[in-house]
Amino acid sequence: MYWAVGPEIEEFEKIVSQYVGTKYAVAFNSGTSALHATMMAIDLKPGEEVIVPSFTFIATCNAPLFVGARPIFADIEEETFGLDPTSVMQKINPKTRAIMPIHYGGMPCKNIEELREICEEKGLILIEDAAESLGAKIGGKPVGAFSHAAILSFCGNKVITTGEGGMVLTNSGELYEKLKLIRSHGRLETEPYFLTTKTLDYVTLGFNWRVPTVVAALGISQMRKLDKVIEMRRRNAEYLTNSLRPIEGIVTPKEPPGLFGVYQMYTIRVKNGLRDKLREYLAKKQIMSKVYFEPVHLTHFYRNVLGYSDCLPLTEKLSREVLTLPLYPTMTKDEIEYVVESIREFFELNH
Incomplete structure (x- = not known):
C-alpha cells in the first residue's frame, strides 16, 4: 500500500462520486482544505464576494478569506436552517461570485433548487457545503449533486468518518483537474508517482493536502456501511x-x-x-x-x-x-x- 498516492484513493473517490451521482471526486485531508481548494479552483479573486450563512461552522465562512475574497452573510429559514433565497437576493451585487449554502446537521437545505435557479439567472457559482449531510436527499436526489462543486467532511462527528478527511464533488472536468493539482503541490501527474520514470513538472501553486492511502482505505470500508x-x-x-x-x-x-x-x-x-x-x-x-x-x-x-x-x-x-x-x-x-x-x-x- 502506497503511503499517499495509492489506488485506494481513486477507489474511494469513485465510490463516493457514484453514490452521490457526480462525475468526479477529489479527496482531501480535511473538509477545510477541500473548501480552500475549491475557492482556488474557481479562481475566486481578492475583492470578490461569496454569500454564506452565519449559522454554520466557521470554516464555511473563512474559505473565501483564504484567497482574499469576502464572505457576505445572508439569513436563514427556520425549517431546515438553510439559506433564505429572499435574503440572498438582497445581498447580490456586482462583486458577488458565488453562493454557498450548507446542508445543516444532515438535513438538506430545502431551498437548494431555488438557490440554483438564482445562480443560473445571475451567472453565479453554486457551491454546496454538504460536510454534514452525505446521504441526505431532496426529491430522491442526493445533496452534493445540485451544484458546480460540493464539499464533504469525514471528521470524527460526521455521518461516516475516516478520523479526518474531506472531498470535493463536481461535474466539471476543468475543476477536477485543478483540484488535483492544488491538492498535491501543483504537480502534474500522468502516471503513478512512485512508478513513473519521467521527470514530473509543477505547473501551479499547490499544497500538501493529500489524503493518506490508509485513510482512503478506511473510507472505502465506511462507505459500505x-x-x-x-x-x-x-x-x-x-x-x-x-x-x-x-x-x-x-x-x-x-x-x-x-x-x-x-x-x-x-x-x-x-x-x-x-x-x-x-x-x-x-x-x-x-x-x-x-x-x-x-x-x-x-x-x-x-x-x-x-x-x-x-x-x-x-x-x-x-x-x-x-x-x-x-x-x-x-x-x-x-x-x-x-x-x-x-x-x-x-x-x-x-x-
Missing part, C-alpha cells in the same frame, strides 16, 4: 422525536415533504430562554449537549477584527434556541429514554 448507518440514525431520530414531541417548551426537528435527512446531528429548539439552563441540567445528568451553531458574524474575529456589523434576525434568534442532543447509530432505547426523561424532568421543574 453508510446506508446502514443512515438507517440506524433515522430510526433513533424518529424514536427520539416521538418521545420528545409531547413535551411543551421544545420544538423537535421535522423533515419537510420531499426531504430525506440523515441526522448527523439531532437539534431541538428550546423556547422561553431556557436553552442554557437545560444544557446545564443535562450536563449534571452526564448528558452531553452542544450548541450548533453560534453565529459566525458575532464572533470576536468577524465583529472586532474584520469589522462585520451584520444583523441577521432569524439566525440570531435560532442560535439562542438550538441545542444538539446525543444521537448516534448504536444508541439504545434505554439511553434515549434517559435523555427524554431528563428533559421531561427539567421542564417539570421549570414550568
Whole structure:
C-alpha cells in the first residue's frame, strides 16, 4: 500500500462520486482544505464576494478569506436552517461570485433548487457545503449533486468518518483537474508517482493536502456501511422525536415533504430562554449537549477584527434556541429514554 498516492484513493473517490451521482471526486485531508481548494479552483479573486450563512461552522465562512475574497452573510429559514433565497437576493451585487449554502446537521437545505435557479439567472457559482449531510436527499436526489462543486467532511462527528478527511464533488472536468493539482503541490501527474520514470513538472501553486492511502482505505470500508448507518440514525431520530414531541417548551426537528435527512446531528429548539439552563441540567445528568451553531458574524474575529456589523434576525434568534442532543447509530432505547426523561424532568421543574 502506497503511503499517499495509492489506488485506494481513486477507489474511494469513485465510490463516493457514484453514490452521490457526480462525475468526479477529489479527496482531501480535511473538509477545510477541500473548501480552500475549491475557492482556488474557481479562481475566486481578492475583492470578490461569496454569500454564506452565519449559522454554520466557521470554516464555511473563512474559505473565501483564504484567497482574499469576502464572505457576505445572508439569513436563514427556520425549517431546515438553510439559506433564505429572499435574503440572498438582497445581498447580490456586482462583486458577488458565488453562493454557498450548507446542508445543516444532515438535513438538506430545502431551498437548494431555488438557490440554483438564482445562480443560473445571475451567472453565479453554486457551491454546496454538504460536510454534514452525505446521504441526505431532496426529491430522491442526493445533496452534493445540485451544484458546480460540493464539499464533504469525514471528521470524527460526521455521518461516516475516516478520523479526518474531506472531498470535493463536481461535474466539471476543468475543476477536477485543478483540484488535483492544488491538492498535491501543483504537480502534474500522468502516471503513478512512485512508478513513473519521467521527470514530473509543477505547473501551479499547490499544497500538501493529500489524503493518506490508509485513510482512503478506511473510507472505502465506511462507505459500505453508510446506508446502514443512515438507517440506524433515522430510526433513533424518529424514536427520539416521538418521545420528545409531547413535551411543551421544545420544538423537535421535522423533515419537510420531499426531504430525506440523515441526522448527523439531532437539534431541538428550546423556547422561553431556557436553552442554557437545560444544557446545564443535562450536563449534571452526564448528558452531553452542544450548541450548533453560534453565529459566525458575532464572533470576536468577524465583529472586532474584520469589522462585520451584520444583523441577521432569524439566525440570531435560532442560535439562542438550538441545542444538539446525543444521537448516534448504536444508541439504545434505554439511553434515549434517559435523555427524554431528563428533559421531561427539567421542564417539570421549570414550568
